[in-house]
Amino acid sequence: MRESGWIDETVVFDYYDPDHYYASLTRDELLEEKEALARNMQFYLDLEDVRLNGKPCFPRVLDVDVGFRGSMDHPYVVFTIVFKGELVEGVNVFEDRYEEEVAEYGYRVYWILPPTGRFTEVDVGVPYMLSANNRILVFTVDAGVRVRGYERIVFEIEKRIN
Numbered sequence: 757m758r759e760s761g762w763i764d765e766t767v768v769f770d771y772y773d774p775d776h777y778y779a780s781l782t783r784d785e786l787l788e789e790k791e792a793l794a795r796n797m798q799f800y801l802d803l804e805d806v807r808l809n810g811k812p813c814f815p816r817v818l819d820v821d822v823g824f825r826g827s828m829d830h831p832y833v834v835f836t837i838v839f840k841g842e843l844v845e846g847v848n849v850f851e852d853r854y855e856e857e858v859a860e861y862g863y864r865v866y867w868i869l870p871p872t873g874r875f876t877e878v879d880v881g882v883p884y885m886l887s888a889n890n891r892i893l894v895f896t897v898d899a900g901v902r903v904r905g906y907e908r909i910v911f912e913i914e915k916r917i918n
Contacts, residue, residue, distance in 0.1 A: 761843035761913075763808070763850070765815070766866040767835045770825070779828035790820040797835050805853040808841030815839040847876070849910050856905035859897045867893040869911055877910035 773779070781789055794817045801815045819836040841850075869875065874890040881904045884895035897903060 761841065761870075763813075763839050763841065764868060765837045765839075767837065767863055768866075769833045769835075769861050769863045771831050771833070771861055772829060773831050774829055776828045778822055778831040779824070786822065790822060793822075793833055794820045794835075797837075800854075801837070803854065805851075806839065807849075807851045808839075809844060809848055811842055813839045813841040843913055845913055845915060847910060847912055849908065851909075852907040854905050857903055859899055859901050859903055862897065862899045864894065864896045867909070870913070872914040873911050874914075875909065875911045877908070879906075879908040881907070 771778075778786075778789070797820070798817045801817065804815070806813050806815055815837050816839065817835055818838050819834075821834040821836075822831060823834070824831050865880075867875075869891045871891070875886055875893050876890070878884050878886070878893060878895075880895050882895050882897055882901065884893060886893055893909065
């Protein structure tokens with residue numbers, strides 16, 4: 757059985773902003789900044805070779821949020837990213853190839869599978885955590901870490917996704 761399904765990914769970037777750039781923005785300026793952040797992230801996503809079960813799929817930035825962690829010096833930016841692909845009952849393989857680089861900012865990535873899904877293999881180049889009966893995947897890339905430019909995530913879907 758094959759069918760289209762959505763994959764949701766949340767990426768949270770942590771910044772150090774001693775000049776309080778984000779805190780100084782008016783509501784309208786913040787909306788413009790969020791749109792610019794979304795365009796910038798989309799530009800980089802469009803450069804990646806993302807495949808689900810061997811077929812190309814195209815991540816899209818769905819939403820951007822900006823907030824603060826304890827002080828105006830520590831803003832964070834949350835990107836909600838979605839992509840559609842052909843899921844199969846049983847084993848599904850996600851692969852992403854992108855340019856190798858050194859992470860300028862630290863970030864954390866969250867994947868949450870539907871209730872019938874389970875991660876079975878994760879190769880993201882950094883330590884990761886699985887929780888909620890292997891339905892949730894979380895990994896962190898610290899600033900200064902070399903990102904090798906390849907990820908492979910294997911997961912199983914037990915029954916049809918609607």
